[in-house]
Amino acid sequence: MKHLIALFGLLCFAVGMQAASPIRGLLERIDPGASRKFIIETQKSAVDFFELDQKGDKVVVRGNNDVSIATGINWYLKYYAGVHLTWNGMKVQLPDVLPAVTKKERRETTIPYRYDLNYCTFSYSMAFWDWERWEQEIDWMAMHGVNLSLALTGTESVWRNVLLKLGYTRDEVNEFVAGPAFTAWWLMNNMEGWGGPNPDSWYVRQEALQKKIVKRMREYGIEPVLPGYCGMVPHNAKEKLGLNVSDPGLWCSYRRPAFLQPEDDRFGEISALYYKELTRLYGKANFYAIDPFHEGGNTQGVNLDAAGKAIMKSMKKANPKSVWVIQAWQVNPRPQMIENLEAGDLLVLDLCSECRPQWGATWSEWCRKDGYGQHDWAYCMLLNFGGNVGLHGKMDILIDGYYDAKADAKAGKTLKGVGMTPEGIENNPMMYELVMELPWRAERFTREAWLDNYVFARYGVKDEALKQAWQLLGAGIYNSPKELVQQGTHESVFCARPGLDVYEVSSWSEMKDYYQPKEVMEAARLMVSVAEKYRGNNNFEYDLVDVLRQAVAEKGRLLQKAVSAAYRAGDEPLFQLASERFLHLIDLQDKLLATRPEFKVGAWIARARALGNTPEEKDLYEWNARVQVTTWGNRTAAEQGGLRDYAHKEWSGLLKDFYALRWKVFFDQLSRQLAGGPATQMDFYTLEEPWTLDKKPYPAAAEGDCVTVAKEVYEEVF
Numbered sequence: 001m002k003h004l005i006a007l008f009g010l011l012c013f014a015v016g017m018q019a020a021s022p023i024r025g026l027l028e029r030i031d032p033g034a035s036r037k038f039i040i041e042t043q044k045s046a047v048d049f050f051e052l053d054q055k056g057d058k059v060v061v062r063g064n065n066d067v068s069i070a071t072g073i074n075w076y077l078k079y080y081a082g083v084h085l086t087w088n089g090m091k092v093q094l095p096d097v098l099p100a101v102t103k104k105e106r107r108e109t110t111i112p113y114r115y116d117l118n119y120c121t122f123s124y125s126m127a128f129w130d131w132e133r134w135e136q137e138i139d140w141m142a143m144h145g146v147n148l149s150l151a152l153t154g155t156e157s158v159w160r161n162v163l164l165k166l167g168y169t170r171d172e173v174n175e176f177v178a179g180p181a182f183t184a185w186w187l188m189n190n191m192e193g194w195g196g197p198n199p200d201s202w203y204v205r206q207e208a209l210q211k212k213i214v215k216r217m218r219e220y221g222i223e224p225v226l227p228g229y230c231g232m233v234p235h236n237a238k239e240k241l242g243l244n245v246s247d248p249g250l251w252c253s254y255r256r257p258a259f260l261q262p263e264d265d266r267f268g269e270i271s272a273l274y275y276k277e278l279t280r281l282y283g284k285a286n287f288y289a290i291d292p293f294h295e296g297g298n299t300q301g302v303n304l305d306a307a308g309k310a311i312m313k314s315m316k317k318a319n320p321k322s323v324w325v326i327q328a329w330q331v332n333p334r335p336q337m338i339e340n341l342e343a344g345d346l347l348v349l350d351l352c353s354e355c356r357p358q359w360g361a362t363w364s365e366w367c368r369k370d371g372y373g374q375h376d377w378a379y380c381m382l383l384n385f386g387g388n389v390g391l392h393g394k395m396d397i398l399i400d401g402y403y404d405a406k407a408d409a410k411a412g413k414t415l416k417g418v419g420m421t422p423e424g425i426e427n428n429p430m431m432y433e434l435v436m437e438l439p440w441r442a443e444r445f446t447r448e449a450w451l452d453n454y455v456f457a458r459y460g461v462k463d464e465a466l467k468q469a470w471q472l473l474g475a476g477i478y479n480s481p482k483e484l485v486q487q488g489t490h491e492s493v494f495c496a497r498p499g500l501d502v503y504e505v506s507s508w509s510e511m512k513d514y515y516q517p518k519e520v521m522e523a524a525r526l527m528v529s530v531a532e533k534y535r536g537n538n539n540f541e542y543d544l545v546d547v548l549r550q551a552v553a554e555k556g557r558l559l560q561k562a563v564s565a566a567y568r569a570g571d572e573p574l575f576q577l578a579s580e581r582f583l584h585l586i587d588l589q590d591k592l593l594a595t596r597p598e599f600k601v602g603a604w605i606a607r608a609r610a611l612g613n614t615p616e617e618k619d620l621y622e623w624n625a626r627v628q629v630t631t632w633g634n635r636t637a638a639e640q641g642g643l644r645d646y647a648h649k650e651w652s653g654l655l656k657d658f659y660a661l662r663w664k665v666f667f668d669q670l671s672r673q674l675a676g677g678p679a680t681q682m683d684f685y686t687l688e689e690p691w692t693l694d695k696k697p698y699p700a701a702a703e704g705d706c707v708t709v710a711k712e713v714y715e716e717v718f
Contacts, residue, residue, distance in 0.1 A: 022219045023069055026139050030085065031094045038098075040069055048147075049108035052076050054101045065221050067147045071440070074143035075107070078433075079453065082460025085143065086429040088542040088598055090136045109145075111439040115225075115349065115378050115419030116141055117150035118327075119291070123184040123628070124387035124424035124647055126153075128607035128621065131212050138213070142220045144436040148417070149217060150289055150325075151224035152187060154210030154281065157203045158227075161277045163234070166241060166270070174198060176234045176257070180608070181624035188294040189232045191254035194633065195624050201613050207281060214282050225325050226278060228288030228315050229271040231260045231307065241266075248297035252641030254633070256297060262310035263303070271314035279318065287347070288315050289325045294332060308337035312345060327351050327421070328358045328372070335368075343374040351421050352382040353405070354398040355485055360411045361401065363482055371411045378417025379405055381435040383488065386506060386647040387424025387629075389599065390489025391520070391550045393431045393478035395447045403444040423488075424647075426598060430454060431478070447474050458539050466540075469526040469547070476515035477550070486510040492553040493560050494586050495648040495659050497684050498666035500564040507642035517554035521718060524551035528714045531707045541706045545596050548710050549589060549650065555717055556585050563667075572674045579667040585717065586660045592713045593652035594699075595706035601653035602698030604629070619695070626692045630658060635685050644688070653698040658691050 027035040038059050045064035050072030053060035059076060063069035077083040080099050083092050129137075134153075141149055156177050163173045178186035179195020180202065186192065214224045235258050237243045243266060245258035260267055278285075290311055293299050315322055323344075326333045329351045338346055350359045350372075357364045359379070360371040371377070379402050383393065406412050418439045420432060434450065451474045455466050477490065490513075491505035504511050527544050534540040559582050566575040593599035608625035612618030629647050631638040638644035665687060673679055 021066060022142070022216070023066055023073075026070060026142065027073070029135070029139060030090065031092055034094055037094065038073070042066075042069070045108070047108045047110055048112070048145075049106060050075065051107075052080070052101045052105045054104075057097050057100075059098050059101055066219075067142050067145060067221050070139075070142035070220070071145040072107075075440075076101070078457035082456050084429075084433075084458045084539055086140070086432075086539075087426040088429065088596075089538045090139065107440045109439040111416065111418055113148045113347065113378055113417030113419070114145045114436065114439060115148045115150075115325075115380065115417050115421075116144075116146040118351070118382070118421040118423055119150070119152065119184040119188050119289075120386075120423035121184075121425055122150075122152045123181055125426055127181045127183070127628075128604075128611055128625065130607075130610070131209060133607075134209065134213055135216065138216050138220065138222070141217075141222060144432070145439065146222060146420075146436075148223045148225060148287060148325075148419075151210065151214055151217065151282075152183065152227055152289075153213055154206040154208075155187060155227050156183070156198065157207040157281060158274065158277045160203055162270070162274050165273060168234070168240070171197070172234075172240075179624045180611075180621055181628040185251070185254075186257075187227055188291055189230065189248065189257050189259075189297060190251040190294060192235060192257055194254065194637075195627070199613075199617050199620070201617065205611065210282055218283075223287055224282075224285055225287040225289045226282060226285040228290040228311070228318075228324065229274040230290045230292040230311060231262070231267070231271075232257045232292075233260045233270070234258065246298075246301050248293060248299075251295065251297075252633070252643050253636045254641070259292065259297075259302065259307075261302065262306040267310055268314060268317075271311075272317065275314065275318035284319050286319065286321055287323050287325050288318075289327075290315070291327050291332065292337075293334065294327070295330060299334065304334050304336035305340055308341055312341055316345075323347050325349065328377075330366075335373075338375060339373060341375070344376065346372075346375040347417065348372045348375055348377040349380050349417075349419060349421060350377050351380055353379045353401055354381050354383065354394045355480075357401060357405075359405055359415075360408060361404065365485065372414065374414070376414050376416040377411070378419045379415060379438075380417075380419040380421040381431065382421050382423070383431055384422040384424045384427060385488035385508075387427075388489050388491065388506075388648060389427060389549075389650040390492060390553075391428065391473065391477045391546065392480065392489040393428060393434075394480045394482075395431075395434065395474055395478050397480075397482050398431075398435060399438070399445065399447065399450075402438045430458070433457075447479065458543070459534065459537055461534070461537075463530060463533075465526045465530045469523040472519045472523045472526075473547070476519045480514050484512055484514050486512060490515075491648070492650045493557045494553060494589060494655060494663075495645065495650055497645065498663050498682075500567065502560065505648050506646045507644075508646075517551075517558070520547070520554050521551045524548045524714065525718065528711055531710060535707045542596060542598065544710050545592060545599065545706050548714060549593060549599070552585060552589050552592065552713065552717055553650065556582065556589075559585060567670050567674065570674065572671075575674060576671070579670075583660055583664060583667070586655050586663065588713050588717060589650070590652045590655040590660075591704070592706075592709055593650070593655070594703040595709050597700060597702050599651050600698065600700060600702075601629070601649065601651040602700040604649075604651070605698055606700035622695065623692060626694070629654065630692055631685065631688050635689075638685060638688075644685070652703075657696070658688070661691075662687055 024035045041062040050068045051062040061072040174197030182195040244261045244264040248256040356366040358368045496502045496505040563578040597603045608621040609618040632643035
C-alpha cells in the first residue's frame with residue numbers, strides 16, 4: 001500500500017511538473033492542439049543544448065531547460081516545417097502530422113547569456129503594450145534563446161513609493177516621473193517629467209503588468225534584469241532633502257536628474273530604500289541594469305571609482321549574488337568606474353557590436369584597446385534607432401564580428417553573451433533571427449548560405465525568385481559596410497523635413513549611400529512577380545509590403561532631386577509636374593502601408609488610447625503617442641535639442657496627414673517664389689505641433705488586399 005501511495009505521489013508530482021512547464025502553454029498559444037504533436041524531454045547538461053528527434057509520428061524536442069527547449073521548437077519550425085513565428089505573426093495552423101526529423105540534430109552553446117532589450121525599446125515599441133502583447137513577446141524571447149532580459153515596466157511605482165517616503169508630495173513625484181512614451185530616457189537619467197503627469201491608474205496598471213511579466217519570465221527560466229539604483233535623485237534633491245549632489249547637465253535641452261554623490265551619508269539609506277521597494281513589488285533579481293551618466297552626463301566633481309563601488313555595494317547588499325548589467329555606449333561605462341570592481345560582478349553590454357564595437361575590434365572608432373578588462377561582456381546588435389521603419393543590416397560584419405570576438409585572445413575569454421539591444425523592434429525580423437542563431441552555430445558561416453535557408457524558414461517554400469530577391473537585399477541594403485556608422489536604416493525622404501537638398505531625416509543619422517537602389521527595386525519586382533502564388537502567406541505578404549515600401553521610398557528620393565533641379569532651373573511647369581508626382585508617391589505609399597496593421601499609425605494610437613480609463617487618460621496617452629513619433633519634445637527639445645523626427649515612422653496615416661502636409665506647404669512656398677514671390681524662412685514646428693494635439697481617428701485594422709494593392713502600386717510607380 002505504501003508503495004502504491006508513493007507511486008501515486010510521484011505520478012502527481014510528474015503531472016504537476018508538466019502542468020507547471022510553460023512549454024505546453026507556448027505550443028497551445030501557437031496553435032491549439034500543437035502540444036499533442038510534440039514530445040518534450042528535459043535532460044541535465046553542463047551546457048545549454050537542444051536536440052531534435054522523432055518518435056513515431058511525433059517530433060521530439062529535448063533540452064536542458066525550458067528556454068533551450070523553446071529554442072529547439074523554433075529551430076524545428078523554421079528549418080523542418082518552414083514556419084517562421086515572429087512579430088508579424090506568432091500563431092500558425094500546423095499540419096496534422098508534422099514533417100519528420102529523419103536524423104537527430106543536436107545544437108549546444110557555451111555562451112551562457114542571451115540578452116534582450118534596450119531601455120529605449122520600452123518606449124519606442126512597448127510603451128502601450130497590454131499583457132496579451134507581452135505574453136507573445138516573452139514566448140518570442142524563449143523561442144529565440146533569450147535567458148536574460150531587461151524588465152523596466154512598473155518602475156514608476158518603485159520611484160513613487162521611494163519619493164513619497166522621502167517626503168515628496170504626489171504632485172512632486174509626477175513632476176519627476178516621465179509619461180508613458182518617455183519612460184526610457186527618465187530611467188537613463190536623461191530627463192524628468194516629460195509626457196506626464198501620469199494618473200494614479202497608470203501606476204496601478206504598470207505595477208500589475210510588471211508582476212505578470214516577471215512571473216512569466218521566471219517560469220521560463222528567463223532572468224529579469226530589473227532597474228538597479230544608479231544614484232539618480234530629482235534635480236531639486238539638494239534643496240528638498242539637503243543631499244550632496246552633482247549636476248549632470250542637460251540632455252537634448254532637457255534638465256537631467258541630479259546624481260547623489262557616493263560620499264553622501266544617505267547614499268546607502270536611499271539606495272537601500274529603493275531596493276526594498278523594488279524587491280517588495282517584483283522580487284529579488286540576480287541582475288540589475290544600472291547606467292549612470294548615460295549619453296553625455298557630466299561627471300565633473302564626481303569620484304567615479306567611489307561611485308562605482310558605492311553602486312556595487314548597494315546592489316550586493318540587496319542580493320549578494322547579483323550582477324550589475326551596464327550598457328557600453330559612447331564613453332560609458334567610464335573605465336574609472338568599473339576598473340576596480342571584481343570580475344564576475346559586472347556584465348557589459350557591447351551595445352552596438354555590429355557597428356561601433358568597443359570590445360577591442362581595432363577597426364572600430366569606439367574601440368577600447370583593453371576592451372572591458374577583467375569583466376564579462378555580451379556581443380550585441382543594436383540595428384534600429386528610434387523605431388524607424390526601413391530595411392537595414394550589417395550581415396557580414398555581424399557574423400564575422402562574433403566569430404572574431406570568440407577567437408580573440410583577450411576578449412574571447414570574457415565573452416559571455418550575445419544580445420539584441422534595438423531601440424525599436426517589430427521590424428527587420430531577418431536580422432534578429434540571424435543574431436540569435438549565432439550562439440547555436442559552432443562554425444563560421446556565410447551570409448549567402450544562411451539566406452538561402454532563411455527563405456524556406458520564412459515562407460515554407462523553396463522559390464528561386466524569392467532566393468534571388470533575398471540575395472540581392474542581403475548583398476546590398478542588408479550589408480552595410482564596416483566603415484559606415486549610420487544610425488540604423490537609410491531613412492525615407494518622405495519623412496524628412498523638406499528642403500532642396502534634404503538627405504537625412506533625424507539629426508544623428510550619419511547616413512551615406514552604401515547600396516544600389518536599383519537592387520531594392522529589382523527585389524521588389526521579384527516579389528511582386530510571385531505575389532499571386534503566395535497570396536495568403538502572412539510572412540510573404542508582410543515582406544512584400546515592406547520591400548515594396550523600401551523601393552517606393554528609393555523612387556521618392558530620386559524624384560525629390562528632380563523636383564529641386566527643376567526649381568533651381570526655374571522651370572515652373574516641370575517643377576509643378578515633379579512636385580505633384582512626389583506628393584502622389586507619398587499617397588501611394590500610404591495606401592500600400594494601410595494594407596498591413598504593422599505599418600499604421602492607427603494601430604499605435606489605438607494601443608495608447610486602449611489603456612486609458614477615462615477620456616482624459618485616453619487623450620494623454622494619445623498625445624504621448626503622437627508627440628513621440630513626430631516632434632518628440634516641445635519646441636526647444638525638437639529644434640535646439642535635435643529630437644524632432646528622431647522616432648519618425650513611415651506609417652500609413654502619418655505619411656498622408658503629417659509628412660505630405662510638410663512637403664505640400666514647402667512646394668507651395670517654392671511655387672510662389674518661382675512666380676516672383678519673396679523667399680521666407682519656414683517654421684515647420686508650427687505645422688507639426690497641431691497634429692500632436694489633434695484627435696482625428698485613424699483605423700487600426702488593415703485596409704485593402706495587400707497583394708492587389710502592391711501590384712497596383714508597383715505598376716504605377718515602376
